[in-house]
Amino acid sequence: MSYKKYSLPPAALVAIERMNQLGQSQKPFFFVIDYLMQKPLVIPLEEVAQHQIFYKIGDKTNYHFKHKTAESTEAVFQKYPISFEEYQQSFTLVQNHLNRGNSFLINLTKPTPIQVNLSLREIFERSEATYQLLFKNQFVLFSPETFVQIKSGVISAHPMKGTISANIPDAERVILEDKKELAEHATIVDLIRNDISMVAEKVWVERFRYIDRVATNEGDLLQVSSEICGELPDNYTQKIGTLLFKMLPAGSITGAPKPQTLEIIKEAEGYDRGYYTGVFGIFDGQNLDSSVMIRFIENTSQGMLFKSGGGITVFANAESEYQELIDKVYLSK
Secondary structure, eight states: OOOOOOOOOOHHHHHHHHHHHHHHHHHEEEEETTTTTSOEEEEGGGGGGGGGEEEETTEEEEEEEOTTGGGGGOOOOOOOOOHHHHHHHHHHHHHHHHTTTTTTEEEEEEEEEEEEOOOOHHHHOOOOOOOOEEHHHHTEEOOOOEEEETTTTEEEEEEEEEEEETTTTTHHHHHHOOOHHHHHHHHHHHHHHHHHTTSSSEEEEEEEEEEEEBBTTTTTTTEEEEEEEOOTTTTGGHHHHHHHHHHHHHHHGEEESSSHHHHHHHHHOOSTTTTTOOOEEEEEESOOOEEESSEEEEEEETEEEEEEEEEOOTTOHHHHHHHHHHHHHOOBO
């Protein structure tokens, strides 16, 4: 199969120009960019709440949290994942491309219908994650994953690749010694390092494969992350939009090489990711913090959908990947 190099949609070019203008004047702004960059939004920071968009990024938020009063209602959460047979069809397609050398790593995701007795706003209020977003009444997310941060001219990324239940005996050793997980993680670190090198003058891996613990309503998960850093040129604020879009879509939720892998994902998934696996964040005039939009619940005409998935390599096992997809469908706590 032949592949084309992907080009940016017109809406992305408009967003880049807007971000660069705001960056040149060092005016703080909020941004949310969908997976295929077709519906990006760039909003001056003080106007975000007017659009019924609420965020929490680290200790920065535009929402008045009510000290967990929403927890007076006990959460009832049910998930209805696709059958293993249906998942395996997509998995086999992906594996065939991997075996033919069309890609080295492919992030395969699927939507899971869920039933929950909470509104999107209540889910947002109850969640505990580094990155949270309530986008009108369309979707909510509680993501543990950083896309990129910029602090004093240094850009850093923290890709998460590798998930295991903390309840499994000796879980940390099990996941760190898993050959498939190591191969997947090393591939994504190399991809992110390459992405950062497109905008930075010096790039290095600060930390390789450290463990984060994520609390869920079904027990804790362990996730494996790395930290990759680079030094930006002095005028980076003037080109902040150009810089950001050069690294999209995020490598951790696509794969490598990106152009081929995007085409394979489209073929294998058979649904519209929309804003899921896009990015959102804030620029304060000098520094930037952003997240990959995962742990994502969407309000649709067919009911609520929870979109999740994981990275596939030639070493991957269909049963394990299917279980990981299901394990990532949870409510934050």
